[in-house]
Amino acid sequence: MKYSLRHVLAVQAELGECPLWSVKEQVLYFxxxxxxxxxRYDPQSGDHDVFPVExxxxxxxxxxxxGFVAALRSGVCFMDAQGRITRWLGENPDPTDKSRFNDGRxxxxxxxxxxxxxxxxxxxxAHLCRLDNQLNLRVMAGDIKISNGLAFSPxxxxxxxxxxPNGMLYRYPLDSEGEPGAREVLRRFDDAADGLPDGAAVDVEGYYWSALYAxxxxxxxxxxxxxxxASIPLPVRWPTMVAFGGADLKTLYVTSSREDRSAQELARYPQSGDLFAIDLPIAGIAEPQFTGG
Structure with missing residues (x-):
């Protein structure tokens, strides 16, 4: 597959995650x-705004x-466009001294x-939860160490x-209402050979794109x-998640991490924590919007 890789932002995030393309605004959030x-990054103007969260x-x-629906350490909430919490909706089902919310969409x-x-x-x-359109938050699955890679087929x-950490990629069959059946193993990853499956997105052909952490x-x-x-090497060892964006949804944005990395590791991978983009011949899918509340 032909592609081109670009270094987009030298943001040096501690733990960059959750790139999210807004079709309406034509900007990337992460x-x-x-x-x-x-x-908030605008690829047309180059503007990069940062909104601290509590x-x-x-x-x-x-x-x-x-605005946004978001999952923080302690629970799920609505936020305005500048990241200010406007309403709490539900609590983390696990003790917050040992758990925080992670991946989702x-x-x-x-x-x-x-x-x-x-x-x-x-x-x-760990657990996988769902906030429905009536604003009820409930646990949908367990038996997880770190929940990641959530995506839906077109x-x-x-x-x-x-x-x-368990190196597992699962899939769940969905009925016409989007209710999941029993999970199946789609792939087991060998940490030494592959890296570990982190955040992901799906393209218009239904293929699953995964950032392989480490x-x-x-x-x-x-x-x-x-x-x-297909496999696309990056100039960082710890990519965290991908998202399709751009006017034609053919730009795959990639976030990365520098969390807990040694000085020697960061010297070898100085762009760790930065934002990258991969221009592809295949498009992704526009992200749905939360319709509850």
């Missing part, structure tokens, strides 16, 4: 979870009513999915979900069998 802030922020989605039915992580890493103590038949690359995965059909 997060720094640990130096908590929402970043606690660790794992993921966010666009609201049809304006809005589904094709306009609901917000958000998973957390279990920080002690001594058991599969035909609405499948939901994808990864567990990063793998230094982004891969395209066949949804039928879990095979890697």
């Amino acid at each position: 997060l720094d979870i640990l130096a908590p802030a929402i970043h 606690q660790h922020i794992g993921c966010l989605g666009l609201r049809a009513a304006g 809005v589904d094709p039915w306009g609901r917000f999915w958000c998973g957390n992580l279990w920080q002690p890493q001594d058991r599969n103590g 035909d609405r038949r499948w939901m994808y979900h990864s567990d990063t 793998g230094g690359k982004v891969v395209r995965i066949d949804p039928a069998n879990g095979d890697i059909v």
Whole structure:
């Protein structure tokens, strides 16, 4: 597959995450979870704005009513366009001294999915939650260490979900209302050979794009069998998530991390924490908006 890689922003995020393209605004939003802030980047003007957030922020989605729905360390809330909390909606189902919300996105039915992580890493103590259009937040799945890689197939038949430290990529069959069935293993990742599956997005052909944390690359995965059909190396070892953007949705934005990296590692990968873009011949899917509330 032909592609071109660009270094977009030397943002040096502690833990860059959750790139999110707004079709309406033609801008990219992304997060720094640990130096908590929402970043807004306009590729046309080059403007880069940063909106500090009061606690660790794992993921966010666009609201049809304006602003965001977001999952922070302690719970899920609505935010305005500058990252100010306007309404709390539900609590993290796990103790916040051991857990925070992490990856998530809005589904094709306009609901917000958000998973957390279990920080002690001594058991599969994390959960995947969903905020429905009536603003009810409930646990949808467990047996996870770090919830990641949430994405939906363009035909609405499948939901994808990864567990990063366990090296697992799962899929769930969806019914016509978007309710998930039993999860299936789509691929097991070998940490030493591949890296670990982190954040993801799906293209218009239904292929799953995953950022491989500690793998230094982004891969395209066949949804039928879990095979890697394309691999794009990056100048950083710790990519965290991808999102399709640009006017034609053929730009794959990639966030990255410098969390807990040694001075030697950062000297070898000085762009760790920065934002990258990969220009592709295949388009992604416009992100749905949360329709509740």
